Amino acid sequence: MQDQPSPSQLRLVAVPRLAAGGRWRVEAMRAYSEACLLWFTKGQGRITVAGQTRGYTAHNAIFIPAGVMHGFEVGPQVFGTAVFFGRDCAVALPSAPCHLRIRETFAAQELNVTLDAIGRELASDSPAHERAAQAHLGLLGVWLERQIAKAGPEARPDAAKRLVARYTALLERDFRSGNGVAEFAAELGVTPTHLTRCCRQACGRPASALLHDRLIFEARRLLKETTLPVGIIAESLGFTSPAYFTRAFQHQVGKSPTAFRREA
Incomplete structure (x- = not known):
């Protein structure tokens, strides 16, 4: 990491x-x-x-x-x-x-x-x-x-912030699993809508943005610091196919995984 x-x-x-x-x-x-x-x-x-x-x-x-x-x-x-x-x-x-x-x-x-x-x-x-x-x-x-x-002790976080803290801990543990927000929300015992609402309240971003951000950070790190093939990186991060990974990466970063690696 x-x-x-x-x-x-x-x-x-x-x-x-x-x-x-x-x-x-x-x-x-x-x-x-x-x-x-x-x-x-x-x-x-x-x-x-x-x-x-x-x-x-x-x-x-x-x-x-x-x-x-x-x-x-x-x-x-x-x-x-x-x-x-x-x-x-x-x-x-x-x-x-x-x-x-x-x-x-x-x-x-x-x-x-x-x-x-x-x-x-x-x-x-x-x-x-x-x-x-x-x-x-x-x-x-x-x-x-x-x-x-x-x-002194900080004010106890409200229920929304406690939920988001649990979500980020779960996300850090399982972001490579291929699970989406719906699966994470189910494990936390809430609906995806409620989880997203709490994330927006705590950090101004939806739950999906935190998930995608974590995945793409790891993708960029692996592309920059290793020689693993793009397909292996996609599989290790839970993407269903290299093509889907490439589309998601390009949407987030503005360039393909191969172009990012070449420039890095």
Whole structure:
């Protein structure tokens, strides 16, 4: 599910660099098999996490656990750092997504200093630099825990948002199954109409758009990062035929899978 290298290891990536190779890298719905922290230091936009869309601005820290679907706008004026904790991270981290709006200058500076220290150790060849980076990562975990406690419990999401969160979790698990919105809705015990209404309420998009976005993101990733034949990619994503996959891909992306791969 990753669009970054070495997913088993701790790393820092500048937010603008995440969009290298196309804004679809960050804007389309996807999930990582590792936890991620987004720290925005400049600019603003919208981010969708677990099917709920919110605005973000400078000094917003957004923690996204492994396996949680998300996507966010990243315009030319947006800067910040993404922390990828790695699959083998031993630091205690939150179990649920959280969106922190850091208003205290000291708290923002503290996070910046910690991230600088992690980056410095990761780039170092000094003895025990990896252990030092993990020690600073532990302080980042403490910072998160304290800021979440300071912010207090978020308002309990309403029934619509809870349903959409369940839908995105189910979607991330089974988007390769070939199931459509009707099948996902049935598994959730609701009608497709109700599910779509709740998705529009939570993130401004219908349920089908989230499904197609997730599928096409994965298709683009496989086309760009592997040499798998188009037919195999179509089959792995649950499409009934390569021709149907090509039509769906071209409708969403504006070019055929082969043309996209050639340009990538």
